[in-house]
Amino acid sequence: MGKTLAEKIWAEHIVRAADGEPDLLYIDLHLIHEVTSPQAFDGLRLAGRTVRRPELTIATEDHNVPTLNIDKPIADPVSKLQVDTLRANCAEFGVRIHSLGDKDQGVVHVVGPQLGLTQPGMTIVCGDSHTSTHGAFGALAFGIGTSEVEHVLATQTLPLARPKTMAINVEGSLKTGVTSKDIILAIIAKIGTGGGQGYVIEYRGSAIRALSMESRMTVCNMSIEAGARAGLIAPDQTTFDYIKGKPHAPEDFDAAVKYWSTLYTDSDAQFDVEVNLNADDLEPFVTWGTNPGQGASLSSNVPNPADITDPEARGAAERALVYMGLEAGTPLKKIAIDTVFLGSCTNGRIEDLRAAAEVVKGKKIASTLRMLVVPGSARVRLEAEAEGLDKVFIDAGAEWRNAGCSMCLGMNPDQLAVGERSASTSNRNFEGRQGKGGRTHLVSPLVAAATALRGTLSSPADL
Amino acid sequence: MEKFIKHTGTAVPLRRSNVDTDQIIPAVYLKRVTRSGFEDGLFSAWRNDPQFVLNKAEYKAGTILVAGVDFGTGSSREHAVWALQNYGFKAVISSRFADIFRGNSLKGGLLTVIIEQSDVEALWAAIEANPATSVSVDLETRTVSYNNVVLPFAIDDYTRWRLMEGLDDIGLTFKNADSIDSFEKSRTTLKPATLPIRG
Numbered sequence: 001m002g003k004t005l006a007e008k009i010w011a012e013h014i015v016r017a018a019d020g021e022p023d024l025l026y027i028d029l030h031l032i033h034e035v036t037s038p039q040a041f042d043g044l045r046l047a048g049r050t051v052r053r054p055e056l057t058i059a060t061e062d063h064n065v066p067t068l069n070i071d072k073p074i075a076d077p078v079s080k081l082q083v084d085t086l087r088a089n090c091a092e093f094g095v096r097i098h099s100l101g102d103k104d105q106g107v108v109h110v111v112g113p114q115l116g117l118t119q120p121g122m123t124i125v126c127g128d129s130h131t132s133t134h135g136a137f138g139a140l141a142f143g144i145g146t147s148e149v150e151h152v153l154a155t156q157t158l159p160l161a162r163p164k165t166m167a168i169n170v171e172g173s174l175k176t177g178v179t180s181k182d183i184i185l186a187i188i189a190k191i192g193t194g195g196g197q198g199y200v201i202e203y204r205g206s207a208i209r210a211l212s213m214e215s216r217m218t219v220c221n222m223s224i225e226a227g228a229r230a231g232l233i234a235p236d237q238t239t240f241d242y243i244k245g246k247p248h249a250p251e252d253f254d255a256a257v258k259y260w261s262t263l264y265t266d267s268d269a270q271f272d273v274e275v276n277l278n279a280d281d282l283e284p285f286v287t288w289g290t291n292p293g294q295g296a297s298l299s300s301n302v303p304n305p306a307d308i309t310d311p312e313a314r315g316a317a318e319r320a321l322v323y324m325g326l327e328a329g330t331p332l333k334k335i336a337i338d339t340v341f342l343g344s345c346t347n348g349r350i351e352d353l354r355a356a357a358e359v360v361k362g363k364k365i366a367s368t369l370r371m372l373v374v375p376g377s378a379r380v381r382l383e384a385e386a387e388g389l390d391k392v393f394i395d396a397g398a399e400w401r402n403a404g405c406s407m408c409l410g411m412n413p414d415q416l417a418v419g420e421r422s423a424s425t426s427n428r429n430f431e432g433r434q435g436k437g438g439r440t441h442l443v444s445p446l447v448a449a450a451t452a453l454r455g456t457l458s459s460p461a462d463l
Numbered sequence: 464m465e466k467f468i469k470h471t472g473t474a475v476p477l478r479r480s481n482v483d484t485d486q487i488i489p490a491v492y493l494k495r496v497t498r499s500g501f502e503d504g505l506f507s508a509w510r511n512d513p514q515f516v517l518n519k520a521e522y523k524a525g526t527i528l529v530a531g532v533d534f535g536t537g538s539s540r541e542h543a544v545w546a547l548q549n550y551g552f553k554a555v556i557s558s559r560f561a562d563i564f565r566g567n568s569l570k571g572g573l574l575t576v577i578i579e580q581s582d583v584e585a586l587w588a589a590i591e592a593n594p595a596t597s598v599s600v601d602l603e604t605r606t607v608s609y610n611n612v613v614l615p616f617a618i619d620d621y622t623r624w625r626l627m628e629g630l631d632d633i634g635l636t637f638k639n640a641d642s643i644d645s646f647e648k649s650r651t652t653l654k655p656a657t658l659p660i661r662g
Contacts, residue, residue, distance in 0.1 A: 026647075035493050039496065039498050042496075042497075058657040081496060082496055115662070116662075119655055122655075128539055142563075148570065156643065157643055193481060193533060194532070194533045194561075224563075229562045229563060248655045248657075259653055291481050316480050409485075411490035428483075436489070436508060
């Protein structure tokens with residue numbers, strides 16, 4: 001029997017396999033940031049260990065950094081200590097770092113691909129659950145905890161139990177105004193936040209193949225919101241073209257393409273589970289609740305928990321509506337928004353900024369809200385500025401910021417106030433995720449832009 | 464790491480599903496560079512509510528958390544495990560855990576035990592009827608027991624052995640350093656390196 005793509009990559013990285021033990025897997029690239037690494041470096045020091053392969057390791061500063069006044073010292077002393085600790089650790093252990101002010105500083109999952117360090121067939125880890133983003137290149141990429149960060153630093157390997165495989169087939173073609181963000185939100189709503197638990201997802205089908213690399217990253221990025229540690233897409237010409245010319249693209253590009261072209265699921269391979277989704281039917285999708293599975297088409301209404309048969313899901317929906325301050329039956333398009341956030345490892349790349357800029361160009365955002373535009377990396381910011389996108393957003397009344405995780409998580413100065421409601425292109429609508437008491441609706445960049453103009457959840461078709 | 468063989472204590476019923484790691488410990492608490500002191504951030508958004516289960520006197524001494532389905536979803540932050548441990552929890556029982564959280568907990572010696580949802584419901588009812596109910600989590604026999612109830616749970620042999628011996632993964636992997644050396648010798652040169660810096 002043939003192998004799935006995930007199984008092929010797994011098999012190529014087995015350092016040691018023994019009955020009754022997890023496989024020891026080699027890690028090709030380890031991405032590091034300030035939040036989940038300090039205790040790991042401490043562990044190395046305590047045990048007198050070194051970083052085994054600094055040249056397979058790279059660090060940047062993203063979660064805990066401000067997006068304003070980055071030329072000044074970080075104001076919060078606790079945040080500053082954490083960032084300084086990363087810098088000191090990288091200096092001590094010889095790890096490459098891109099700090100605030102550097103053109104390759106940014107959200108760690110934007111930085112790897114833009115440098116060409118994310119390539120097909122690799123194993124990639126990071127102490128961040130959205131590492132699944134890199135799966136868009138046909139890599140096996142997943143988030144790890146700090147103990148595992150220390151393990152990879154010390155050994156360049158990880159002991160891991162073999163995951164099961166799930167195929168999600170998305171056939172058909174997307175209507176205008178429908179994006180890869182809508183695909184993944186619809187998938188999560190369909191299989192639930194636990195649906196992918198224990199699986200590596202492979203996204204397949206004509207609608208996936210038609211996506212650009214950056215749109216594929218958006219899909220893979222949110223695999224973890226469906227419970228799957230990793231999600232990937234077989235590499236193709238779109239992938240190869242994207243990598244070509246990037247700083248760390250292979251020198252022998254033809255040889256690399258030859259190898260990458262072997263990375264697909266064999267026709268006789270069996271997935272443990274298959275899920276199908278029709279792209280033709282999809283509409284812009286938004287969340288109404290407090291987990292990413294609580295979503296619906298933008299044209300529908302806030303659901304009535306009483307209509308939900310599963311008692312757990314019903315209880316969760318009841319609690320979510322209370323937290324979100326929503327009434328069942330309210331049209332989603334009537335929900336007024338206070339803050340629009342465009343950015344994050346989900347939707348902070350140049351294509352996302354271009355798509356949103358196209359919508360707001362020459363118009364003004366509603367006077368009732370603020371809009372934050374946060375490029376995923378300094379390089380994305382520079383590219384956008386070269387295209388004049390910064391002016392488009394500023395002229396529309398939005399704030400143009402420096403790169404970082406920003407409002408995706410309530411850790412740096414960019415946060416929602418208690419009761420404030422956002423339309424956010426990020427990945428999590430958990431209670432308090434964007435700041436204590438903040439209320440989040442997850443949306444695509446197109447919906448974010450249209451919402452900014454109208455003041456209520458909207459798609460460009462509503463303009 | 465401390466050995467885990469058997470733990471007996473009282474339990475805390477957390478009747479909520481989909482408790483994500485942002486609820487277990489919000490991001491604002493993740494700025495510290497140590498592994499300790501995270502107990503103040505545990506479930507912090509709910510701790511102001513006097514009716515929240517951890518604020519009730521009868522559950523103050525609890526060392527086993529009994530949670531709803533899909534506990535620990537979301538972020539990979541191991542701080543969630545540290546917060547639970549720093550607070551005093553030795554084990555968490557649920558009918559389903561998120562993968563990364565479960566991996567982190569078992570690396571760090573916080574035993575995560577999976578039982579059927581109907582058994583979780585029965586355990587909640589028993590604890591609420593008598594918060595002083597003694598609950599045992601026994602890794603040796605792979606059982607949870609309370610009153611006259613004995614519930615078997617599954618855990619793979621390797622993880623069980625590692626927890627019962629109190630072994631850390633890095634030490635175990637170093638015993639196979641030869642395998643890593645030989646893997647690296649045969650590794651393809653097509654893979655990228657971060658150093659030297661290009662472009």
